[in-house]
Amino acid sequence: MCIHHRVDYIVDRFPKKVAVKWRDGCLTYEELNARANSLAHDLIAAGVIHSDVVALSMRQSADLIISMLAVLKAGAAYLPLEESISSSRKRKYMEDARVTHIISNRSAEPWSFDRKVICINALNAYPHVVSDKSMLSVSSRPEDKAYVMFTSGSTGEAKGVVVPHRAVMRLVVDTNYIQLSADDNILQLSSPAFDASTFEIWGAILNGATLVFSSEIVFDPNALKRDSTKNGITILWLTAALFHIIGDRYIDSIRSVKTLLAGGDVLSPRIINKVLDALPNIRIINGYGPTENTTFTCCHNITTKNRPSFEGVPIGKAVSGTEIFILDETLAPVAEGEVGELFVAGKGVALGYLNGDVTESFFHDEKICDGLIYRTGDLVRENINHELEFIGRRDNLVKVRGFRVSLDGVRQAILQLKEVVDALVSLHKEEAGDELLIAHINLRQGASSDLGEIKERLRMVLPDYSIPDRFVFDELLSVTVNGKLDRKRTVS
Structure with a gap:
């Protein structure tokens, strides 16, 4: 089944239920579908054909979800563009994906490079009555591409990943790692250009849940608390870096949450246990997976009954429809x-x-x-x-003074220390030619930065050649726009 066919099924079941909600408005499933149908017809009239790629340039909003669904109904695939990236980067992404059209909230984009811009606000995409525009004749298959997303690691050149409909269906429909239902309220916090948004958006829309847009574009713990409390958020996805910040300093902001998914990096056992102490009824899911396997590959469910040891947190077992x-x-x-x-x-x-x-x-x-x-x-x-x-990463093995060292292994050892909220380990080459291991560490509030004690405890789990040569204590480690640790900014 394709994504939009599943949406049709959900609309039939829950026509009057709220599908998307924002600070001052909402749309029911019936209204969302009617607007998407109307826009899909306009896309086809504008020349969009099966297997085209349509770029989306807009912030988290109802227009974004309408546009995604409309593109799929037109038989095409969408490419969400991060608004903060440069025009040259947008141009490269669109050239690589062979984008034919752009949907935007603006009637013109200076970086469109002669591609047709469709302004969603200028279209008759918001009918009050579902009419003859409701039926579409475009044929789609589960194997057809649904979206293109560029990998957004903190280093390296991004590559465009082509994800089909069946991969999204496998992620959020009848899964073995989480139970999603029409009773859930899911916060849409991630950038649409980051694959966590695939879980947030389609996890809600394909299960009859309500998708709630964050009231703030830039992550703010106080806004998270306000949004979660006001809207009764039951499911929340956070990157590991944001989870560590929230778990260490702002646990009150997630008290309504029943299931918290975190991933994208190694999780701190100490922070997990701190959250479980404060919120004994919460379920934490450590989600692991590259964009190339559609958000999650393995997941590990954690409750007070199976707290993690300080040796580390497993990434768990394969999710439904996955072989490892x-x-x-x-x-x-x-x-x-x-x-x-x-x-x-x-x-x-x-x-x-x-x-x-x-x-x-x-x-x-x-x-x-x-x-x-x-x-x-x-x-x-x-x-x-x-x-x-x-x-650790296969390519994160480095040679230090003749010894092979896993930067991820050193980081995991540091994360086991009770004083540590998060850490980043890098190899730095000095002008004299010496190569040094440098650890950037974010300590919990009030913790002592006794370097001698920290090194001594690391020697209990690491060989001497793996102990960092230099420690830098940062109040907060830099994160990317997608909430991941920003290696370039931190080590510069």
């Missing part, structure tokens, strides 16, 4: 409990990168499984409970 393989360098399975690289297959795997970039990441190998396989580049191992533990 832990392989060595020859692509053979590793022995039980040994570290290997994670490969994934199943309904969540994307169609690949735009224009076939880096094809070695997406490949077929019948010796492993049928279908397309994605090579994550992440090192993992399976514990005695058959849950995956994240070890």
Whole structure:
């Protein structure tokens, strides 16, 4: 089933239920669908055809959801553009994705580069009565591309990932890691250009829940508290960096939340336990997964009954529709409990990168499984409970004074310290040629930065050559617009 076909099913079940809600207004499912149908007809009239890519340039709003749904109903795929990125970056993304049209809240965009701009505010996209514009004849399949999203790591060149309808359906419909229902209120906090928004938006819309837009564009703990309390938010997704900030200093802001998903980086066991102490009825889900496998690959549910130890937090087991393989360098399975690289297959795997970039990441190998396989580049191992533990990035292994060191492994050891909220570890080359490990650490409020004590406790879990040469104590670590730790800004 395609995304928009599922929406039609939900509209039939819950026509008068609130679908999207913002500070001073709301739309029911019936109203949302009518507006999307109208816009879809206008897109087709403007020349949008099956498999086109349409760029979306707008902030989190009802217009955004209407536009996404309309593009899919027209048989095309959407490309959400982060408003804060440069015009040159937008141009590159649109060229790579071969964008044909742009939907915007403005009638003209200086960076449109001769592409047709469709202003949603100028369209008759808001009928009060569903009329002959309700029916569309465009044929779509679950394997068709639904959206293009550029990976947004804190380093490296972004690549466009092409995600099909069936991957989104697998993420949020009849899943094994979370129960989503029409009774839920889900906060839309993430940028539409970040894959967490896929879970927030379609997790709500494809299950008859209410999607609530954050009242503030820039993340603000006080706004989070206000939005959560006022709207009875039951499900919330936070990046690991934001989760650490909220869990350490602003727990009151999430008291209405029943299920809190966090991911995108390693979670601190101390912060998780602090949240569980304050909110014993909450369920925390450690969600792991690259954009190339549609937001989540593995998830680990945490309650007061299975608190994490200070050795680390598992990333859990495969979500519905996902196959996982832990392989060595020859692509053979590793022995039980040994570290290997994670490969994934199943309904969540994307169609690949735009224009076939880096094809070695997406490949077929019948010796492993049928279908397309994605090579994550992440090192993992399976514990005695058959849950995956994240070890680090394959490309985050560095050589320091002749020894191989995992930057992620050092960071995880630092996160186990009770004084630490978050940390980032990097390799820095001095002018004299020496290479030093540098740890940037965000301490909890009131904690002592006794360097000797910190080093001594790290020596209990790390070899001497892995102990950072320099420690920098920051009040808050820089985060990207998507809420992830910003390596470039932090280490500069």
